[in-house]
Each structure stands twice: as structure tokens, then as C-alpha cells.
Amino acid sequence: MKEFKTTYPDENYTVHVGHGIFNETLQYYTSGYDDVLYIVDENVHAHFKHTVIKHIKAPVLTRSGEAAKTAEAFMQLVESLLERGIKRSSLVVVIGGGATGDAGGFAASVTLRGVDFIQVPTTLLAHDSAIGGKTAINSSHGKNLIGAFHRPRGVIYDLDFLTTLPEPEILSGFGEVYKHALLNSEKAVTVLMDRTAGGIKAEDLEDSIIEGIRTKMYYVSEDEFESGSRKFLNLGHTLGHAIEYEYKIPHGHAVMLGLYAMMFISNNETDSGLFDLEAHQRYFSNLGYPMEILETLDPVRMLKYMKHDKKNTSDDTVGFILMNNDFQPYFTEIGTGKMVKYIRAMKESL
Amino acid sequence: MKEFKTTYPDENYTVHVGHGIFNETLQYYTSGYDDVLYIVDENVHAHFKHTVIKHIKAPVLTRSGEAAKTAEAFMQLVESLLERGIKRSSLVVVIGGGATGDAGGFAASVTLRGVDFIQVPTTLLAHDSAIGGKTAINSSHGKNLIGAFHRPRGVIYDLDFLTTLPEPEILSGFGEVYKHALLNSEKAVTVLMDRTAGGIKAEDLEDSIIEGIRTKMYYVSEDEFESGSRKFLNLGHTLGHAIEYEYKIPHGHAVMLGLYAMMFISNNETDSGLFDLEAHQRYFSNLGYPMEILETLDPVRMLKYMKHDKKNTSDDTVGFILMNNDFQPYFTEIGTGKMVKYIRAMKESL
Structure with a gap:
């Protein structure tokens, strides 16, 4: 134990x-x-x-x-x-x-x-x-x-x-395992993707789960009430929650789509090729995540949900967690107009 | 101010x-x-x-x-x-x-x-x-x-x-003013009873209200989460809440009846004449509190409600605040059988 x-x-x-x-x-x-x-x-x-x-x-x-x-x-x-x-x-x-x-x-x-x-x-x-x-x-x-x-x-x-656990439940839970790997290191992500290239089996994930718990414990101990770094645990969740609410899909499925959007926006904001979007799109699809939903998003409805996110402090922006070129998460406020444009651009890119 | x-x-x-x-x-x-x-x-x-x-x-x-x-x-x-x-x-x-x-x-x-x-x-x-x-x-x-x-x-x-404020509202609020005087000192009670002998007027109560706020601030600062002395602020409330719930009367009216019961039980527990019950009965009646309700209490139903009180830690007792011969509040656990007997004895005494 x-x-x-x-x-x-x-x-x-x-x-x-x-x-x-x-x-x-x-x-x-x-x-x-x-x-x-x-x-x-x-x-x-x-x-x-x-x-x-x-x-x-x-x-x-x-x-x-x-x-x-x-x-x-x-x-x-x-x-x-x-x-x-x-x-x-x-x-x-x-x-x-x-x-x-x-x-x-x-x-x-x-x-x-x-x-x-x-x-x-x-x-x-x-x-x-x-x-x-x-x-x-x-x-x-x-x-x-x-x-x-x-x-x-x-x-x-x-x-x-x-x-x-039935397979959809495993698939949903894997969203958070994947998020923790992103917050942990680029290497942790690579290891996890290798382990699950042929599909997700709970018994293969134990090391990643334990690593993920360690990551989560670090953030919740450092910032219990989410005034600072704990927000990083919301990686993928701002749009993820909106998708979950609109499409009634399992939490982890929605988080995984939210993580894809985070990668898309991070690449644009940092003007880098930090994330290989095509590879991720293929990997998420192969595992069974409903990537096709991203092509149907209504940006204005998504924005309405995102504006209820607890991290928001202003009416004109949406608080969002992105990742920088050093593979570190950071919190930023994205203007609502810009966010609509990003969602549209992502839809077109798919 | x-x-x-x-x-x-x-x-x-x-x-x-x-x-x-x-x-x-x-x-x-x-x-x-x-x-x-x-x-x-x-x-x-x-x-x-x-x-x-x-x-x-x-x-x-x-x-x-x-x-x-x-x-x-x-x-x-x-x-x-x-x-x-x-x-x-x-x-x-x-x-x-x-x-x-x-x-x-x-x-x-x-x-x-x-x-x-x-x-x-x-x-x-x-x-x-x-x-x-x-x-x-x-x-x-x-x-x-x-x-x-x-x-x-x-x-x-x-x-x-x-x-x-309409009169019933003033009467209800006065229950807490009176409770704070009890927690403050015997003298504060005497002063308050003198001030209100001819009826309750909000403008006569300002000094007592301010004294009461001081009393309340003392207890909530000393014991925010009610693990000790804050419980004393529940003086009169254990039976009071039960009466309020059963008879749908205003909170302060019920608290005042609960305070009378507290005096009755305190006198019995300490075997003293700490409280002049007849004088209090007359005073509360004259002010307009429905003392006749006390004569109709169903002890078993009252006990059922009191057992949901948040201060309880056991199934066989009811946590209750009483006052001792030094006019100090104290917390005690009263066995359920004994509590039923006290309520019956109080009914007979009225």
C-alpha cells in the first residue's frame, strides 16, 4: 500500500x-x-x-x-x-x-x-x-x-x-490520468501514450495513477482554495465542462476534448508547435473519444457555459489554463471574441 | 456608531x-x-x-x-x-x-x-x-x-x-435580547426586566442590544465552531427549537418558552431557588409570550425533535444548557427518560 x-x-x-x-x-x-x-x-x-x-x-x-x-x-x-x-x-x-x-x-x-x-x-x-x-x-x-x-x-x-468498471467508465477516468501526465512532464505523457497505444487497461495504469495522485496532492496542498496554482488542475476543464453540459457525455470524455482544445489554443498563443495536434487527434480518436463533437461546437453556447466557470473574474474574458513552451501550465484571461475565433478555427482545422 | x-x-x-x-x-x-x-x-x-x-x-x-x-x-x-x-x-x-x-x-x-x-x-x-x-x-x-x-x-x-417592525417581530427578537442578558449577568437581567416591565419598545432596548452584541461576540470569537463555550448561546434553544417546529410560532417566542423550561430544569438540577419561576411566568405572560403552550407539550414528540439537535453526541441523552447557582451557564447531557419527566413536571407546575 x-x-x-x-x-x-x-x-x-x-x-x-x-x-x-x-x-x-x-x-x-x-x-x-x-x-x-x-x-x-x-x-x-x-x-x-x-x-x-x-x-x-x-x-x-x-x-x-x-x-x-x-x-x-x-x-x-x-x-x-x-x-x-x-x-x-x-x-x-x-x-x-x-x-x-x-x-x-x-x-x-x-x-x-x-x-x-x-x-x-x-x-x-x-x-x-x-x-x-x-x-x-x-x-x-x-x-x-x-x-x-x-x-x-x-x-x-x-x-x-x-x-x-465498464469500458466507458475507464475511458472517462483516463481523461484525468492523461491530464495529470500533462501537468507532470512531457516524458510522463510519452510514457502514458506508449502504455496505452493499443487501448486502455486499468491494470496497465497503476503507475500512472499513483503518479497522478502525487501531482494532485502537490497542487491541493500548495493552494487548497484555488487562489493560485490549483487552478492548473482545471487544465482542459473550462471548455470540457461546457461540452459535458451541452452534450451530456461523460466527464472524462469531455475533459479529453477540452485538453485537445487547450493544445490547439496553446499552440496558437505561443506560436509554437508544442503539441503535435494531428498525432493527438489520431490517438484520442483511436482510444474512442468522440472527437467529432469538436466539429459541431456552437462557439456562442460554449462561451455562455464557460462564463459561469468559477475562475472568471470579468464579464469580457474567460479564465483559461494553457501550456507554454517549457511545458508548464499557466493561467490567462482570453477575451470572449478571441475565444469564439479560436473555437471556430479549431473546428475548421479538424 | x-x-x-x-x-x-x-x-x-x-x-x-x-x-x-x-x-x-x-x-x-x-x-x-x-x-x-x-x-x-x-x-x-x-x-x-x-x-x-x-x-x-x-x-x-x-x-x-x-x-x-x-x-x-x-x-x-x-x-x-x-x-x-x-x-x-x-x-x-x-x-x-x-x-x-x-x-x-x-x-x-x-x-x-x-x-x-x-x-x-x-x-x-x-x-x-x-x-x-x-x-x-x-x-x-x-x-x-x-x-x-x-x-x-x-x-x-x-x-x-x-x-x-410589527409588534410580534419585536416580541420575537426580544427572546434573544433576554437570553443575552441571562448570559451576561443577573444584574443585566434585572435591568432589562425593569426596562420592559410596561412592555417592550425597541427604542428602550438599545443599550441592552449593544450589551447583547458584546456578549455574542465574546462567545463566537472564543469558540467559532461550537466545540465548547459557544454552545452556551443555545441557552433556551434546545427545547425552543422543538417548540418552534411543532407549534410554528416565531423563533423568539419559542426561545422564551425554552428559557422558562431551562429555568425550571436548572432549579431542579441545582436544587436551588436560583430562578423565581412564578415571577418569570407572570413577566413572560404579561409581555405576550404564549406560555399556555408549555401546558400542552407532548414530551415524547419534543424529545424526538430535541434528539436532532446538533449538540447531541449520544442516542440516550439530550445535550442541554443549564445555569448553576453562580449564574453561569454549563452544558450537560440529560438522559431521555429524565427529560420526559422534567417536561411532565413543568406542565404540572404551571
Whole structure:
């Protein structure tokens, strides 16, 4: 088992990663609480209720995916915790994919004005969202616009949960793995592309996942509340969220298209050939990402969604993360007119 | 104008109290922001839209009273802020009674994972709830069970807003004024009872209000997250919230009945005559509090609500604030069976 610890001045937590670690590690946390409540993703419950989670009685089940992140589903989740008699001294254990983690963590954050919680991510995607204390639900105006910063007491990432993931889920999660490689180094990207040239298999990704967790931990420890470098973790996400919202495709698929757009705009902004766009287009298509969506984008609608991004500070620009010639991410404000032009130019280039 | 400042290690804020201070003080805060959004209580809007708040364009209106604190009203409030293009760098100004402050502050806390906000309490009751950074909405399981700790950037308490308050609103607000006097000293209680022997007039209360703010500031600065002495501010509230929920009476009315119950139980627990129960019963009745409700309490239903109180740590007891022979508040756990007996004994004594 690998362990990574945050480096805040206090209230640090550990991310545990390994195979078959769930029950023993959970026991370590729950033993300190009189009262433990479980929020479990319905898919995880269906797969594991007779095996690894069979000891969990009366969990609060969440619908899988973004359906867990509507206002109605969220309020129902909070009411279910209250119904079960949750106390400030209780521990909430959230077991599931990224959406369950986001909604479950937010529920723990606001119920009784905040109770302790543990994240148990069960998907490839959730290895990212479970770390860093960001929790959220969706608004009719965009994704993740309602939420809180609420640190978990611990994160248990048991890689055995990945074995039952359907292929689209793996593909979606790989978007964040790829993003972490971009934030890590050019070499990390090359290694990852080599490893996955013939397709993505979860078992081939373990080293990259662990590297990615290390990258994420670095940024969330350095800048918890996203006033500076943490924004870099949004690489690919500004347009990605807009695409996800408009086309209702999985988060990681949308992020991957957003990363392609980031490469296109970075090449233009830096006037360099930093990214081999054709090679990336081919690679993403071969893996199964719906690159054809990029050809259908409505720039004005995309802009409308992007303008709700939490990083924006002005009405006339969109905050965006790009990469420079030294393969370093940077934050910039792109004028709305210029952004429309970039989206149009990208469409024409495809 | 009087000013009180919190004494946290950082991110302190000031409570400004005075007559006619609203616009000048507000200007001091809003000048630091490009973008200001207003949440205004519909009653305040109706009274002051042509005068003191006439410069406020397109405010988000909230329904007055607890109707602002349902899950549906709350989500609508958050969506309205997003609809108006709120950014992380925006300031939200919340103008209204206690419920508007609770819901508006919570909305500021979760929209985009938290934006700055200013509390502008306009009622007697809200002089209490606007200070201390507690925000909340109600659950079907009880009051204030869903919320966050989110410090305002400032609190502007303009006593001129009190001039239009209807009598029941003054009576409700006086519950917290009385509670603060209890927490302050036996002498403060005597002075307050003398001042109000012939009825409650807002203009007679200013010194007591300012004393009360000082008391509240002391506790919220000492123990922001209610792990210790801040609990004392819940004096009268444990049973008070249960009564409020069951009988749908104003908050302060319920708190006053809760304070009477606190006196009854304190006298019994300390085996003393600390509180002259008959005199208090007469005083509260004369002021117009519905003391007859205490004779109709269903102890088991009250207990059910009290068990949802956020201070509880066990299923077999109810956390309760009492006062000892030195007129000091203390926290204790009362067994559920004993609590039922106390409520029955109090009913018989009336």
C-alpha cells in the first residue's frame, strides 16, 4: 500500500492506495467513531454487496453518475442522513464514483454544518475528484457551481474496485490520468501514450495513477482554495465542462476534448508547435473519444457555459489554463471574441 | 456608531451598530468589489425600496420568515445568484431578518464554493443570528440542520430598520435580547426586566442590544465552531427549537418558552431557588409570550425533535444548557427518560 499525506499546517489527511486495502484501512478510521453512516453508489452496491461491502448495513444509496448531483437528489441525500440520526460526532463514509464522492462529500459538509467524512473512490475518474476536499453539485447554469471546500479525514483508494468498471467508465477516468501526465512532464505523457497505444487497461495504469495522485496532492496542498496554482488542475476543464453540459457525455470524455482544445489554443498563443495536434487527434480518436463533437461546437453556447466557470473574474474574458513552451501550465484571461475565433478555427482545422 | 471586532487569528470582521449608518458603511465595503449582488427580504424591500435601499437594482428577493429557509426556496436563491452572473470575486449583501440572513449567508457560502458576504440585519432577532458566521436552512427533521460556518466580511446593524417592525417581530427578537442578558449577568437581567416591565419598545432596548452584541461576540470569537463555550448561546434553544417546529410560532417566542423550561430544569438540577419561576411566568405572560403552550407539550414528540439537535453526541441523552447557582451557564447531557419527566413536571407546575 502506498500512502500520501497532505502538507497543510494542520488537519492533514492521508490518501491510501493499493489492492484489497478497503476493509482494513476503513476499520482504522471507523474505530474512532461511535457512529458511522455510509453513502454508497448504487452501482457499487450492486456489484459488491455480497462481498467487500457486505458488512455495511442500511447504506444511503445514491444514483450513479451525474443524477446524484441534482439539487433534488442532493437534498434527499442530506435528509436521509438526518433520518438515520446523524450527529456532529458521526463519521460519513462515501463509497462510489466521482459524482457520488462530490455529492456525498458536500452532504457531509452541510449536514449539521459539517461532519467528518472519508472518501472511498471506486472508479478511475474518482481517483482525482476524491482528493483535495472539493465537493459540489450541479446547477441549471453549469456543473459544480454549488458546493464547499471540505477536507476528508482520509481517502481509501482500493484498486480492486476498478476491476468491474465498464469500458466507458475507464475511458472517462483516463481523461484525468492523461491530464495529470500533462501537468507532470512531457516524458510522463510519452510514457502514458506508449502504455496505452493499443487501448486502455486499468491494470496497465497503476503507475500512472499513483503518479497522478502525487501531482494532485502537490497542487491541493500548495493552494487548497484555488487562489493560485490549483487552478492548473482545471487544465482542459473550462471548455470540457461546457461540452459535458451541452452534450451530456461523460466527464472524462469531455475533459479529453477540452485538453485537445487547450493544445490547439496553446499552440496558437505561443506560436509554437508544442503539441503535435494531428498525432493527438489520431490517438484520442483511436482510444474512442468522440472527437467529432469538436466539429459541431456552437462557439456562442460554449462561451455562455464557460462564463459561469468559477475562475472568471470579468464579464469580457474567460479564465483559461494553457501550456507554454517549457511545458508548464499557466493561467490567462482570453477575451470572449478571441475565444469564439479560436473555437471556430479549431473546428475548421479538424 | 459603535464598532465591535472579532478576535480570530485572521479574517476578522467588524459589527457596526448605530442609527442611519447603512448606506455610508455599505459603501465602505462595496467599494472594494467590482460586482455586488443583493439579497433582500421582501418585507424590507416593500418598506424601504423608495428610501434607504432605493439605489439597489435587481435584488434577489426572499420570502420573509422561515419560508426563506426551505430547501426549494434556498436552491432558487442560489440559482438566482448564478443567473445574475455571480463570480468568486463578487460580494453578496444580505439585507433582512434572521431567516433571510441564515439562508442568504448559506447561499453565499455554497455558491461557487463560497463568495464574500455582508450581513445587514433589519430586525431585533437578526442582531443575534447575523453575528458569528452560522448560516443554515431547515430540514424536514428540524430547524437549522443544513448549513455552514461562513464568516461575513462585515455586519451592518442600522437601528433605523427597527422602526417599522410589527409588534410580534419585536416580541420575537426580544427572546434573544433576554437570553443575552441571562448570559451576561443577573444584574443585566434585572435591568432589562425593569426596562420592559410596561412592555417592550425597541427604542428602550438599545443599550441592552449593544450589551447583547458584546456578549455574542465574546462567545463566537472564543469558540467559532461550537466545540465548547459557544454552545452556551443555545441557552433556551434546545427545547425552543422543538417548540418552534411543532407549534410554528416565531423563533423568539419559542426561545422564551425554552428559557422558562431551562429555568425550571436548572432549579431542579441545582436544587436551588436560583430562578423565581412564578415571577418569570407572570413577566413572560404579561409581555405576550404564549406560555399556555408549555401546558400542552407532548414530551415524547419534543424529545424526538430535541434528539436532532446538533449538540447531541449520544442516542440516550439530550445535550442541554443549564445555569448553576453562580449564574453561569454549563452544558450537560440529560438522559431521555429524565427529560420526559422534567417536561411532565413543568406542565404540572404551571
